[in-house]
Structure formats: structure tokens, C-alpha cells
Amino acid sequence: MKINGLYKSFGTKIVVNDVSFTIPKGKVTALIGPNGAGKSTVLNMITRLIARDAGRILIDDKDLADYQSHDLAKRLAILTQTNHITMKLTVRELVAFGRFPHAGSRLGQADWAKVDEAIAYMEMSEFSSRFIDELSGGQRQRAYIAMVLAQDTEYVFLDEPTNNLDIYHSSNMMKLCRKFSDELGKTVILVLHEINFAACYSDYIGAFKDGALYQFDTVDKVMTAETLKALYQVDFQIQQLNGKPVSLYY
Numbered sequence: 001m002k003i004n005g006l007y008k009s010f011g012t013k014i015v016v017n018d019v020s021f022t023i024p025k026g027k028v029t030a031l032i033g034p035n036g037a038g039k040s041t042v043l044n045m046i047t048r049l050i051a052r053d054a055g056r057i058l059i060d061d062k063d064l065a066d067y068q069s070h071d072l073a074k075r076l077a078i079l080t081q082t083n084h085i086t087m088k089l090t091v092r093e094l095v096a097f098g099r100f101p102h103a104g105s106r107l108g109q110a111d112w113a114k115v116d117e118a119i120a121y122m123e124m125s126e127f128s129s130r131f132i133d134e135l136s137g138g139q140r141q142r143a144y145i146a147m148v149l150a151q152d153t154e155y156v157f158l159d160e161p162t163n164n165l166d167i168y169h170s171s172n173m174m175k176l177c178r179k180f181s182d183e184l185g186k187t188v189i190l191v192l193h194e195i196n197f198a199a200c201y202s203d204y205i206g207a208f209k210d211g212a213l214y215q216f217d218t219v220d221k222v223m224t225a226e227t228l229k230a231l232y233q234v235d236f237q238i239q240q241l242n243g244k245p246v247s248l249y250y
């Protein structure tokens, strides 16, 4: 996916300012940066959830705007920060929506197998017939991620997927992103606030500040005390842990 000269304003405020980068195929890319830096707005534009004011977004050299919705839904899946479903749905029914781009409303045996596989992946089998509005925040988050998994797309976009997850489930979530890339060849793009998760589990980091892309590079190049201080105005120490740069801050 190639992004070139992306702009977005809300009213008179430019919130995404001339952003260009290429998302490496089959790799995990984390988008980091302070609150309000424009990460979600970029994610929403590159998944066509919101319109861009200017710029080009190409998947395999075809502009995102030229894709039919049902074709796009077979290629990319997104988990946004705000999921509000007011219908009374069980986990299994929710996850089944992930198969809609492939099967419409008539799911076959193979689709249900994918649904159950995704539920099992997210360790949600015991909650399969529970209503989503009766789950804890973290359980609900895992149900939504199972829906994204069931969609089985080449591109997977996740906006703060570790929200609400405890340490066990959030590190599992990150391992799952690695698996998507290493074992299934998927291209994973995440918005993350936990920079050490970004450092340990992603291949590339896009660092945003004030609506602009401050730096886009490999993990080692972005995880420096200078870059992180410039982003967050906090002092950092970077240490190597099992070959990964880990940041300390308080």
C-alpha cells in the first residue's frame, strides 16, 4: 500500500498534513505518537472509513477509491477504536459478520469453521454463545478481533487492539499480529500507545506528531531516546532486551 501526500482538515484545523509512506507487504507496522497526532485519522482514511481531502492511496497500484466495497472488504479488515453494536448478538453471531464479504448472509460450513477457528484463536470458545453486551471490556475486544480474524484478509488494520486487555491477553494479541505476518503473510498495521510492544513485535514504526509523519523506519531507527523525546516530551532510556530496543520512562 502506497500513501502519498495525504491531507485531512476538520473545520480550519489541518489534522493530517502531507503524509506519505509505503506500508511494507507482509510485515507488521506500528503507528505511534501522542494523543491527537492524527494516527486514527490516517488509519481511517487508508481503510476508506473517512474521505481524504487530498492525496493518493494505492493498493497494488489501484487507487483505494476505485475499489468496489465488497472487493475491498475481501482485502482489508479494520478494527476501529469505537465499536458500538446495539443489536443483541452472541459472540458467534458477531464473529460471523466477518464472513459477510465472502459469503453474504448465507454462511456455508467452511465459513462457520473459520468463525469457530477465529473464536478459538482468541480464546473465546467458552463465551461463544454469550451476548456481547454481557462481556467484560477485554472479552468484548477479543470478540471484535475474532471478527476481524474471521474476515481473513490480506491487510489487517487494528486501532489500539490492546485497549482493555490485560498483560496476558495484550501480549498474546501482539504475538498473534506476528503470527499473521510470519505464518500467514498478512500485512498488519496497528495504532499502538505501548511503544515497547511496537518495539518488540513490529518490523516498522511510523511515528506521528502534530498531524505529520515525523519518522517512518525500522524499529531500531525509530526507537531512539531522541525521537521518543521529540514525540512525547519525556526522557527515555533505551536498553536492549533479547535483541530488541526497550524504552524506560517514568
Ligand SMILES: Nc1ncnc2c1ncn2[C@@H]1O[C@H](COP(=O)(O)OP(=O)(O)OP(=O)(O)O)[C@@H](O)[C@H]1O
Residues within 6 Å of the ligand: 010, 015, 033, 034, 035, 036, 037, 038, 039, 040, 041, 042
Ligand atoms: N470527526 C472529527 N471532527 C473534528 N475533529 C476531529 C475529528 N476526528 C478527529 N479530530 C481531530 O483530529 C486530530 C487527530 O485525531 P486522531 O484521532 O487522528 O488522533 P490520534 O493520533 O489517533 O489520537 P489518540 O492517540 O488520542 O487516539 C485531533 O485533534 C482530533 O481532535
